Amino acid sequence: MSRVERLENGLLVALEERDYPGVAFQFLLPAGAVNEPFPGASTLLEGWLWKGAGGLDAEGLAGALDALGVRRGSGAGLEYTAFSAAFLPEVLEEAFRLYALLLTEPWLKGEDLPAVKSVALQALRAQEDQPARKLFSELRKRVFRSPHGRDPLGEEGALRAATPEALREDFARRYTPVGAILAVAGGVDWRRLRGALEPLLAWRGEGVGYPTPELSEPSRLLLKRPTAQVQIGLAYKDVGPEDPGFYAARLALEALSGGMASRLFTEVREKRGLVYAVSAFPAGVKGQGLLMAYAGTTPERAGETLKVLREEVERLSEGITEDEFQRAKVGLKTALVLADESVRSRAASMARDLFMLGRVRPLSEIEGALEALTLEGVNAHLQAHPYRDPWVGLLGEVDDVS
Secondary structure (H helix, E strand, O other): OOEEEEOOOOOEEEEEEOOOOOEEEEEEEOOOHHHOOOOOHHHHHHHHHOOEEOOEEHHHHHHHHHHOOOEEEEEEOOOOEEEEEEEOHHHHHHHHHHHHHHHHOEOOOHHHHHHHHHHHHHHHHHHHHOHHHHHHHHHHHHHEOOHHHOOOOOOHHHHHHOOHHHHHHHHHHHOOOOOOEEEEEEOOOHHHHHHHOHHHHHOOOOOOOOOOOOEOOOOEEEEEOOOOOEEEEEEEEEOOOOOOOHHHHHHHHHHHHOOOOOHHHHHHHHOOOOOOEEEEEEOOEOOEEEEEEEEEEOHHHHHHHHHHHHHHHHHHHHOOOHHHHHHHHHHHHHHHHHHHOOHHHHHHHHHHHHHHHOOOOOHHHHHHHHHHOOHHHHHHHHHHOOOOOOEEEEEEOOOOOO
């Protein structure tokens, strides 16, 4: 079971103690594209933070963490900025002391910002060489009226125009313990963890709001590009993790796109040879579920591919078979077991649960919910929640197709 407590400064902390020789954490900060003052501000702040904190410059900070053996990652996303780390229990206190410096004593020096901007601009330009990512970035902008359609990479003009003063003000506004989540899993008890978090108590702030998701009316998007392949994207309204039908929807998605025996792989790729890649995946946000489907094909087969892709997604409303049900159920349970083996994965899922649901789902709860699913229940959900009227996106050297 997880223990969840809110510290004096407002930081929400969760711990799942395990008999495991390592510790991992996931730190979610309420600074994402949905609430940033200009496009790309969150990405710039995350990169700028690593340029120095306390008495350590970028090289010193990286060296100190490397000396502790901390395996780490960070990045700004749509809904929040995430910091993750895994390390041995004996360095717990020093690891959190260093991360506390990032939040309480960041340098944020103006002379370091140009290099951060350069990296951000390169990432934005690189998207042009990733047509599938470009398509879904633009398609999300069509799906949402609210800021949930923004791309965390930002926009070139805004990135270039960002000033140190504006970003420092944004850091003070959004990098706050109120709204932040720290999830820890592994070989540490609550008393020791609580002591290691003392440096974070100096971190203060009032907190920021989270916008309500708002969808647009379904529409079509055509992005003409001189590419050899055509990228096709679909977006459908779906239920989120707070909905009673969430697990039924996830099992149906596994049947649709969970492996080489799934409907999309079998019907779109193997039987018809229409695509080199096809998949479907959840892409929702807090308060709004979303299912997206993708296919990559040739210009001459784009029309047929779009038709078959839609048919296979929307045919779920007719139900899945007993064989599909059993195969999908095993697939989801296997994924759960494999995720359970990694404390890094567990810390990430705990943090996500707290963000999405306001609580941590025990693994036993998820396993029990999957076990309780029946073929009749899944098919009843699919009939009551059919995938219809998608947003459609096409990118490539192709005219709009039906």
